[in-house]
Amino acid sequence: MSHSWGMHLMFKNTHSVLPAILLVIVLQSCLLIVMIANRQAILSSDSLVILETQPIDPRSLFRGDYVRLNYHINNLKLKPLAGDKSFKVNELIYVVLQQKDKYWQASAVYSEMPDLNEKQAIIQGIVIQVNNKKWDWSNPGFIKAHSIKVSYGIENYFVPEGEGLKLERPKEGDKVTLEIALDKKGHAAIKTLLLNGKAQYQESLF
Amino acid sequence: MNSNTFYKQLEKKLPYWQAQGWLDHYAAQEILQDTQASIQKSHKLSFILGIMGVLLLAAGAISFFAANWQGMSKLVKLSLLFSSMTGSYLISARFFYQQRHPALGQVFLLLGVLLFGNNIMLIAQIYHIDSHYPNGILLWAIGALTTAYIMRSETVLILAILLSLLWSSMEIFAFRQIHWPWIIFCLLSVWLVIKYHFYIAAHVMILSLFLWLLFSAYSLSYYFSGGFFVQIYLLSGLLIFTLAGTLKSVMGRSSQNRQNWHNFLNILSCYALLFTVIFLYILSFPGLETGSYKSSVFNEQRILELTIPAFAFVISGLFIVQIRHKEGSLALYQKAGIVGLLVLFSTLLLKVFFYQELHTISVLIINILILSLVIGLIAAGLAEYKQFYINLAFLLFTITLFSRYFDTFWSLMNHSLFFVLGGMILIFGGYWLEKKRRQVSEQLVLSQSSSSSSYSSGKPVYVTQLGDASDV
Numbered sequence: 001m002s003h004s005w006g007m008h009l010m011f012k013n014t015h016s017v018l019p020a021i022l023l024v025i026v027l028q029s030c031l032l033i034v035m036i037a038n039r040q041a042i043l044s045s046d047s048l049v050i051l052e053t054q055p056i057d058p059r060s061l062f063r064g065d066y067v068r069l070n071y072h073i074n075n076l077k078l079k080p081l082a083g084d085k086s087f088k089v090n091e092l093i094y095v096v097l098q099q100k101d102k103y104w105q106a107s108a109v110y111s112e113m114p115d116l117n118e119k120q121a122i123i124q125g126i127v128i129q130v131n132n133k134k135w136d137w138s139n140p141g142f143i144k145a146h147s148i149k150v151s152y153g154i155e156n157y158f159v160p161e162g163e164g165l166k167l168e169r170p171k172e173g174d175k176v177t178l179e180i181a182l183d184k185k186g187h188a189a190i191k192t193l194l195l196n197g198k199a200q201y202q203e204s205l206f
Numbered sequence: 207m208n209s210n211t212f213y214k215q216l217e218k219k220l221p222y223w224q225a226q227g228w229l230d231h232y233a234a235q236e237i238l239q240d241t242q243a244s245i246q247k248s249h250k251l252s253f254i255l256g257i258m259g260v261l262l263l264a265a266g267a268i269s270f271f272a273a274n275w276q277g278m279s280k281l282v283k284l285s286l287l288f289s290s291m292t293g294s295y296l297i298s299a300r301f302f303y304q305q306r307h308p309a310l311g312q313v314f315l316l317l318g319v320l321l322f323g324n325n326i327m328l329i330a331q332i333y334h335i336d337s338h339y340p341n342g343i344l345l346w347a348i349g350a351l352t353t354a355y356i357m358r359s360e361t362v363l364i365l366a367i368l369l370s371l372l373w374s375s376m377e378i379f380a381f382r383q384i385h386w387p388w389i390i391f392c393l394l395s396v397w398l399v400i401k402y403h404f405y406i407a408a409h410v411m412i413l414s415l416f417l418w419l420l421f422s423a424y425s426l427s428y429y430f431s432g433g434f435f436v437q438i439y440l441l442s443g444l445l446i447f448t449l450a451g452t453l454k455s456v457m458g459r460s461s462q463n464r465q466n467w468h469n470f471l472n473i474l475s476c477y478a479l480l481f482t483v484i485f486l487y488i489l490s491f492p493g494l495e496t497g498s499y500k501s502s503v504f505n506e507q508r509i510l511e512l513t514i515p516a517f518a519f520v521i522s523g524l525f526i527v528q529i530r531h532k533e534g535s536l537a538l539y540q541k542a543g544i545v546g547l548l549v550l551f552s553t554l555l556l557k558v559f560f561y562q563e564l565h566t567i568s569v570l571i572i573n574i575l576i577l578s579l580v581i582g583l584i585a586a587g588l589a590e591y592k593q594f595y596i597n598l599a600f601l602l603f604t605i606t607l608f609s610r611y612f613d614t615f616w617s618l619m620n621h622s623l624f625f626v627l628g629g630m631i632l633i634f635g636g637y638w639l640e641k642k643r644r645q646v647s648e649q650l651v652l653s654q655s656s657s658s659s660s661y662s663s664g665k666p667v668y669v670t671q672l673g674d675a676s677d678v
Contacts, residue, residue, distance in 0.1 A: 189334070
């Protein structure tokens with residue numbers, strides 16, 4: 001086997017080097033462009049919903065330069081929701097959203113893409129936890145519960161360095177909400193981060 | 207004169223010198239190889255320094271982006287990311303094309319792949335992409351593997367293998383699952399290693415395979431005891447060792463491609479043997495919990511009752527295939543090896559079925575097997591010209607002896623006497639063992655050189671520390 005420490009190029013003809021390197025550049029650039037185009041397509045979608053976030057443990061809310069967001073729809077209690085009732089961890093699911101007052105809330109959850117009416121929107125997520133029982137503090141012991149924890153790929157938001165504190169520990173009465181763009185398959189991307197209804201960070205196309 | 211130019215001139219002139227009868231074909235090849243070796247030596251330092259430089263450059267690029275990130279628009283950020291990556295690749299192409307500094311070409315190629323990974327992470331940050339996070343590393347590893355294939359670069363292939371291991375270990379440790387998709391990546395890397403005849407990448411690939419096997423235990427550690435894993439790993443190592451040996455004997459070395467396979471399988475079998483020996487050694491300790499672990503998902507006892515015979519069946523089958531393809535009769539050490547294997551399977555099975563009653567006996571048998579293996583490895587090393595077997599035998603003997611001294615005399619002796627005696631055994635025993643190892647190694651070199659002088663092609667043969675006798 002070769003003992004050249006991997007230093008040498010194994011092309012017999014040096015004229016093949018340039019086409020080969022151009023092929024590498026094109027392929028890798030294409031991969032990166034697909035990543036960008038995919039996001040741009042979602043962000044340019046007309047389907048926009050506003051989701052509420054819940055305050056979460058401040059120790060883990062802000063790490064480094066990004067805000068960890070915990071939406072109401074991350075934790076779904078299945079009993080009041082329409083749709084399927086049994087899910088597995090790592091399963092792809094479709095959550096139907098419906099507007100109530102200003103904000104959008106989950107109204108049903110399905111394993112397959114459902115049909116929607118005009119007032120509904122769909123968001124795709126992955127089940128990361130299934131809870132069939134929970135601890136009852138009032139009467140210590142496990143009681144039956146049927147809820148799932150879902151990730152939608154919009155739980156992290158990168159903010160300028162040092163500017164996350166106001167989102168990390170919102171003052172009493174402050175409300176952090178997010179405007180989310182959705183494509184037809186329910187893929188989501190954060191469009192605007194709002195504090196008390198006022199846009200703090202907005203995503204532009206370029 | 208530039209070393210590469212000198213080499214090229216030599217290449218042109220040597221046929222003329224041969225035609226004049228000033229030197230023969232063998233001498234001409236020796237001169238070329240010697241010149242190439244000195245060129246590689248001179249490039250080695252610049253390559254190592256280059257790699258360090260690339261790492262600093264990549265770190266610098268990331269720090270620069272981080273420090274100036276907020277002041278840039280998305281378009282500027284993306285332009286910077288793409289231009290830095292493309293620039294690095296084009297510089298590498300220039301170095302390769304000129305042929306003067308191939309090491310620098312590799313260094314810039316590596317920088318390009320590192321910047322590609324940097325770009326994935328930063329684009330994910332720009333667009334707040336928060337998907338399954340090991341996927342970012344997977345994408346990076348795919349890019350690196352593709353580059354290694356297109357550019358036929360061993361350095362980039364090593365990076366791709368390490369990235370794939372990182373990807374898989376993230377899936378295993380963060381999501382607690384046996385990560386089978388890594389096997390696809392592993393097979394693709396093996397194909398490249400063999401296709402392009404890469405030596406260091408072969409070592410990295412095989413090491414990654416065994417590390418992956420070890421990591422995978424984590425995903426099942428809720429359900430099984432340590433002793434279970436020790437037995438399964440011992441048998442897995444043995445299975446890989448036998449499989450490599452069988453493939454070698456079935457394939458032969460008739461073509462260059464088969465020779466590449468042969469070399470790769472040699473390295474694989476050495477690592478598999480090392481892996482097997484490590485777990486055989488662990489099994490030689492008394493008090494290792496095995497076969498008694500029961501969880502709601504798996505019954506360890508039942509699984510061992512099924513898996514040990516299955517392993518024994520497959521390993522024996524592979525040995526039979528290997529023996530059938532062997533020319534001539536089996537040597538004594540090979541026959542002893544088969545007996546040892548049968549004893550090992552029987553001991554493991556007895557351990558599973560009569561765990562409580564036969565635990566002490568099984569530990570005793572494993573220790574006797576280790577000592578027999580030491581003798582067998584020395585015999586095999588001498589017969590097959592494998593320095594690695596001899597070194598492994600002496601290492602195994604030393605650590606087993608020392609471990610048994612600790613096990614046996616710790617509670618029986620006064621502690622100060624224990625340490626004094628232990629120190630003396632270590633110093634004098636170590637001296638004696640090293641002396642013996644050198645004697646055996648010299649014997650090996652002597653018998654090997656007498657064998658190589660009658661080697662049909664007239665090429666010299668050398669023995670790698672972790673590999674077989676290979677043609678230079």
